[in-house]
Amino acid sequence: MSLFGALNASANSLEAFSRALAVTQNNVTNANTPGYVRQRPTLLPKLFDPAQGVAGGVTAGSPESGRRDYAERAVRRQNSLAGRFSELLAQLTRLEGAFDPTGTKGLPRAINRLFESFSALAVSPNDLLSRQAVLDRAGDVAREFRAMDGELARAQQEAVEQSTRLVGRIQALSERLRGFNTEIRSNRDVGADPGMDAEVYSTLEELSALADIQALQASDGTLTVLLGGQTPLAIGQEAYALSASFDGAEIRLTDAGGNDVTEVLQGGRLRGVLDAANTHLPAWRQELHRLAAGLADAVNAALANGVDQNGVPGAALFSYALASQAAGTLQVAPILPEQLAAAAAAGPGGNANALDLAALVRDPQLDGLTFPAFYARLAAGVGQEISRGMQNHETASALLVQARELRHQESGVSLDEEAARLIELQRAYQATARLVTVLDSLTETTINMLR
Amino acid sequence: MLSGIDPSTERFLYEINRIKARGDRAQRQISSGYRVIQPSDDPGAVPEIIHAQTGLDRVRQVQRNLGQLKAETDAAERALQSAVALLDRVSVLASQGASTTVTADARAALAGEVGAALERLVAAANTSVNNRFVFAGDQDQTLPYSLDLTLTDGVSIYAGGPATREAEDANGGRFAVSRNAETIFQNGSEANVFGTVNELRLALEANDEPAIWTALAKLAPAREHLNRQLAFYGTVQNRVDGELAAASGAVLDFQQTIARWRETDLVEASLELVQSRTGLEAALSARARLPRASLFDYLG
Numbered sequence: 229m230s231l232f233g234a235l236n237a238s239a240n241s242l243e244a245f246s247r248a249l250a251v252t253q254n255n256v257t258n259a260n261t262p263g264y265v266r267q268r269p270t271l272l273p274k275l276f277d278p279a280q281g282v283a284g285g286v287t288a289g290s291p292e293s294g295r296r297d298y299a300e301r302a303v304r305r306q307n308s309l310a311g312r313f314s315e316l317l318a319q320l321t322r323l324e325g326a327f328d329p330t331g332t333k334g335l336p337r338a339i340n341r342l343f344e345s346f347s348a349l350a351v352s353p354n355d356l357l358s359r360q361a362v363l364d365r366a367g368d369v370a371r372e373f374r375a376m377d378g379e380l381a382r383a384q385q386e387a388v389e390q391s392t393r394l395v396g397r398i399q400a401l402s403e404r405l406r407g408f409n410t411e412i413r414s415n416r417d418v419g420a421d422p423g424m425d426a427e428v429y430s431t432l433e434e435l436s437a438l439a440d441i442q443a444l445q446a447s448d449g450t451l452t453v454l455l456g457g458q459t460p461l462a463i464g465q466e467a468y469a470l471s472a473s474f475d476g477a478e479i480r481l482t483d484a485g486g487n488d489v490t491e492v493l494q495g496g497r498l499r500g501v502l503d504a505a506n507t508h509l510p511a512w513r514q515e516l517h518r519l520a521a522g523l524a525d526a527v528n529a530a531l532a533n534g535v536d537q538n539g540v541p542g543a544a545l546f547s548y549a550l551a552s553q554a555a556g557t558l559q560v561a562p563i564l565p566e567q568l569a570a571a572a573a574a575g576p577g578g579n580a581n582a583l584d585l586a587a588l589v590r591d592p593q594l595d596g597l598t599f600p601a602f603y604a605r606l607a608a609g610v611g612q613e614i615s616r617g618m619q620n621h622e623t624a625s626a627l628l629v630q631a632r633e634l635r636h637q638e639s640g641v642s643l644d645e646e647a648a649r650l651i652e653l654q655r656a657y658q659a660t661a662r663l664v665t666v667l668d669s670l671t672e673t674t675i676n677m678l679r
Numbered sequence: 680m681l682s683g684i685d686p687s688t689e690r691f692l693y694e695i696n697r698i699k700a701r702g703d704r705a706q707r708q709i710s711s712g713y714r715v716i717q718p719s720d721d722p723g724a725v726p727e728i729i730h731a732q733t734g735l736d737r738v739r740q741v742q743r744n745l746g747q748l749k750a751e752t753d754a755a756e757r758a759l760q761s762a763v764a765l766l767d768r769v770s771v772l773a774s775q776g777a778s779t780t781v782t783a784d785a786r787a788a789l790a791g792e793v794g795a796a797l798e799r800l801v802a803a804a805n806t807s808v809n810n811r812f813v814f815a816g817d818q819d820q821t822l823p824y825s826l827d828l829t830l831t832d833g834v835s836i837y838a839g840g841p842a843t844r845e846a847e848d849a850n851g852g853r854f855a856v857s858r859n860a861e862t863i864f865q866n867g868s869e870a871n872v873f874g875t876v877n878e879l880r881l882a883l884e885a886n887d888e889p890a891i892w893t894a895l896a897k898l899a900p901a902r903e904h905l906n907r908q909l910a911f912y913g914t915v916q917n918r919v920d921g922e923l924a925a926a927s928g929a930v931l932d933f934q935q936t937i938a939r940w941r942e943t944d945l946v947e948a949s950l951e952l953v954q955s956r957t958g959l960e961a962a963l964s965a966r967a968r969l970p971r972a973s974l975f976d977y978l979g
Contacts, residue, residue, distance in 0.1 A: 256975075260685065321719075329718040329725045330941060331732030340733055344740040350847065351744045352811065354820050575843035577817030583847055589737060590851050604729035611718025611725055618719065622697070629693050633686040640685070647974030 230281060231671050237274070237285030238664045244271055245657040247288035252649050254422065255641045263430025265639035267291035267422050269649075290420065299635035300429060304436035304443070306631040308495030310624040311437040315500025317617040319387055320508060324614055326379040327607040335372040336603050339523065341365045343589035349570050350582035354537060359565035366527075366545050370558040373520045377555035380513045387505035391472040391479045394438055394498045398461070398470055401435040402453065406467035409450040413465060416449060435461075440495030456492035459483045472498075478506040508613055513555070515606045521554035522594045522602070530588060534569030534581030542569020542581070691966055698962060702955030708943040709952065715941045724940040731940070735933035738849050742926045747809070748846050748856055749919045755813045755857065756912040758806040762864075762872070763909060765796045765803070766902045769876055772796075773895040776883045783886040790883035797833050797876045801826045804860040815839030816859030823860040824873075833877030837861040846919070849926040856915055863908045870904035871897075 248269035258264040270292050276284025328334040345358070345365040352358045408428050428451065432443050435453070442457040446464070453462040460468045460483075468484040479502055481490045490506075493499050524546035531542035545568070549557035572580035594602045684692070708714050715721050715728060775781065776789045804814050804824050811819040818840035825835045839860060845853040864872045875897040882890035 324717050324719060327718050329715055329720070329728060331729045331736070336729055336732070340736040344736060347737070347740045347744060347847065350844075351747050352809075353817075353844070355811075571817065572843075575817060575841065577819070577840045578843040579817075579845065580843065583845060583853060586847065587851060589733065598733075600729050600733040601726060604726040607718045607729070608722045608725040611720070611722030614717075614719035615722055625693060629686065629690045632689060636686040643973035643975060647978060651974075651978070 230283075231667060231674065233281055233283035235664065235667045235671070237283035238660050238667060240274070240285045240287060241660045242657065242664070244286045244288040245653050245660065249650070249653050249657070251291045252646050252653065255646050256643065258422070258426070259641040259643060259646075261426055263426035263428070263433065264422065264641070265426070265429075266294040266641045266645075268294060269653075291422070293422065293425065294639040295425065295429070296635070296638045299631070299638045300432070300443075302631045303628070303635050304433060304441065305495075306624065306628040307433060307436040308440040308499075310621070310628045311497040312495050312500040312503070313617060313621040313624045315390075315497035316503050316508075317500075317614065317621050319383065319390070319501060319504035320610070320614050320617055322386075323379060323383050323509075323512075324610060326376050327610045329607050329611065331600065331604075335369075335376055336600055336607075338365070338368040338372040339599055339603065340589070342369050342527075343586055346582055346585035346588075349568070350579040350586055353570035353579040353582050354577060356565055359568050359570070362545075362568055363560060363563075363565060366560045369523070370546065370560050373516070373555040373558045377513065377516055377520075380509055380516065381556070384505055384509045384513075387501050387509065388472075388474045388479055391498060391501045391505065394501060395470055395472045395481070398435065398438050398455075398498065399467070401431055401438070402461040402467045402470075404431050405435075405451060405453055405462040406465060409462065410465045412449045420449075436496065438496045439493055439498045455483075455489065456494055458492050459487075459489045474505075477510065512606065512610060514552075515602075515609075516555040517552055518594060519555070519599065519602050519606070520558050521548060521551040523599050524548055524554065524558060526588050526593050526599075527585065530581065530585050531569045533573070533584070535571050535573050535576050536569050537566040537577075539576045540567075541573070543567040691962070695959065695962055698955050698958045702952055702959065705948045705952035705955060708948040709945065712943055713941055714943045714948075721940075727940045728937060731933045731936040735930060735937065738926050738929045738933065741847055741849050742923065742930070744846065745848075745919050745923050745926065749916070749923070751808045751811070751813050752856065752912055752915045752919055754806055754808045756909065756916060758803040758813070759863070759905060759909040759912060762800055762803045763902065763905050765800055766872065766876075766898065766905055769793055769796050769879065770895070770898045770902065772883075773879050773891065773898055776879075777888065777891045777895055779888070786883045786886045786891075790880050793876060793880040793883060794828070794833075797873065797880060798826050800864065800872060800876060801834055804864050812839065813857065814860035814863060816842035816857070816861075817844060824864075828877070828880075831877070832865065832871065832874040833880065834865075834873045837865060846922075848922040849929045854915075854918055856919075858908060858911060863905070866904060870901055872901045872905060875901045 248271060251267050251269040255266050268291060270289035271286050272289045274285045274287055275282050326334070328336055331337060331340065342362075342365040345362045349355075349358045349362055405428070408424065408431070411424070432441070432451075432453070435441055439455055440457075441461065442454045444452045444454070446452060450464050451462065452460070452464070455461050455470065459470070460466075461470065462468065470484070470489075471482050473480055473482065479490070480488055481493060481498075481502075483489045490502065493502065528544040528546055531545055534542045536542055543563045544561050545563070547559050547561050548554040570582040570585075571578040572584075574580075589598060589600065591598065592601075593599055595605075597605060707716070715724050718725050772789050772793055776786050781789075801824050805822055806813050812821065812823055813819070815821050815823045816839045818838070821838045821840075823837055823839040826833065827835045837860060842855075842857045842859040842862070844855075844857055846856045847853055865874065868874070875894060878897070879891065879894035882894050
């Protein structure tokens with residue numbers, strides 16, 4: 229092995245250590261960069277054969293990425309779950325105030341006061357003020373039903389708008405991924421760049437919070453991203469459209485081919501919006517319509533059994549458009565106070581019908597429940613969904629934190645580890661530099677000897 | 680957008696938020712006095728609270744109704760007491776008029792007094808409370824009787840209606856609360872109070888001794904009949920008082936139920952608040968003591 233060969237090997241080693249140090253420096257500076265994973269410098273031994281004058285040494289290989297696909301998938305999966313429950317919770321919580329759980333205000337209070345007014349009418353069935361009070365309380369009930377239905381309708385409208393915003397964001401992220409794919413395909417080295425890699429994976433993580441996605445890496449380094457594992461969002465240099473539309477009852481998602489992919493989506497904030505807008509809100513509205521129609525029909529039927537102050541069969545107190553829209557269209561019929569049938573047909577001027585009307589609040593009317601109990605079941609159902617949503621959100625958030633911790637342990641930058649490596653590389657660098665100095669001295673001595 | 684917070688800090692913030700949420704909830708419960716403010720606070724309690732509140736509202740209305748009814752039955756009872764007293768007085772006048780020593784002029788004077796009693800009996804039958812004629816049956820806006828001495832009974836034909844009204848008790852039961860003036864004052868030939876008194880008045884005016892005796896004989900059953908009506912109203916009064924007491928008990932029961940389900944258990948909430956504060960302080964303190972230095976801090 230010649231001195232020059234040794235010098236050359238040492239110089240190469242210095243270059244290798246320099247590149248390793250650059251990797252460590254990059255790790256330290258990107259320790260908190262979203263999506264960044266630690267890069268491990270690799271040092272490769274060179275061929276060493278003193279007999280042939282091959283000096284050996286070391287060369288720097290490509291840095292080894294610390295990214296672990298299973299850890300990334302776990303984070304994305306939990307992120308989708310957390311996104312779903314957090315959005316569902318946000319959609320439902322804003323409605324909670326509309327459902328009074330105490331019976332002291334809002335719709336339950338209005339219903340109770342209507343039946344109180346029937347009860348008061350039974351004491352003074354021919355008193356105009358008592359009769360007017362019934363009409364006023366009925367007006368309150370109709371107004372409360374409309375207000376509550378309006379709140380549910382507004383919540384559904386806001387969910388539709390939110391779904392449009394989220395789909396827009398998903399499209400933008402898909403477009404960004406398409407851009408990355410284009411760059412990677414045009415320059416494969418870019419794919420190996422930790423910075424680009426961090427951007428790609430942080431985009432995937434952001435996307436996973438919006439929708440459950442599956443990301444597959446092709447042999448050329450480009451990513452195929454599928455919504456719900458089935459619907460393409462980005463493949464190679466193509467991004468695929470996704471759109472949300474409201475058909476008056478439900479939000480439907482449509483892919484680029486015009487296929488309905490609503491049920492394909494199982495996670496992410498978009499799923500949370502769909503859960504709220506397609507499942508919970510319509511169900512609650514339907515129950516509210518049932519309550520409104522049931523109450524109106526029962527009161528009207530009871531009134532029809534009686535006679536008014538003129539001995540004429542009682543006029544209907546409530547009216548609504550369709551049973552399926554009863555809460556939103558409930559009105560008090562334009563009748564005069566004297567047209568209220570407080571008396572039974574057999575006893576004009578009596579209070580038998582007013583007592584029957586007052587008794588409606590105690591008698592089971594809908595699904596074997598009284599009107600207040602039916603409302604209570606609805607309000608309790610809302611509370612249960614929100615309470616379950618809170619628990620799910622808490623659990624999903626905890627699992628997401630845990631998944632991120634595991635990923636960090638697997639792939640994150642450890643400053644202690646980087647410091648240790650820095651010292652190690654510094655020592656190696658110093659030793660090699662010292663070797664170069666010795667070799668330089670030896671070379672000089674040898675040259676002097678030859679002179 | 681993703682944050683660059685490291686996972687251990689993220690975990691710390693997550694746990695801090697959980698502790699803080701517990702504390703906020705306890706604080707809210709203590710300051711409002713209520714455990715259930717929104718349905719999600721305790722969904723299982725919502726049906727219980729609404730059921731109790733509905734019951735409370737209903738029973739309070741029943742209390743108001745019974746209170747109003749009590750005023751009417753009290754007035755009816757007072758009117759009937761005065762009618763019985765009037766009938767007693769009429770009996771005395773009839774006995775005086777039946778005496779063989781009484782002159783025609785004296786009988787005429789007695790007839791005037793009996794006529795005045797009849798007028799007061801009609802006024803009793805027309806007793807009103809809160810603009811309602813309590814003996815007019817279901818037609819309570821109509822004056823039941825007016826004095827008309829040209830008619831046989833001395834009064835107009837009964838203008839009210841049948842008394843079919845009932846009152847509701849706290850349990851939803853119903854009971855009859857009134858009788859109409861016709862039943863009370865003009866109930867058939869034997870208990871026709873107005874007719875008997877007017878018959879007496881006419882007999883005294885006519886100085887017709889046998890007719891006076893006939894009218895006098897009819898006064899006793901009329902008085903008995905009035906006393907039975909008085910007893911009916913006494914029974915109604917007792918029932919109303921009993922139902923009012925029962926309603927008060929029911930109100931108390933419902934209020935206790937609501938309090939049990941809705942109101943804050945202050946001891947539990949205070950304990951929760953203290954625990955969450957302690958937990959928060961401990962977490963912050965522990966976090967503060969965590970070594971923040973890395974090996975870089977020791978590199979010279």
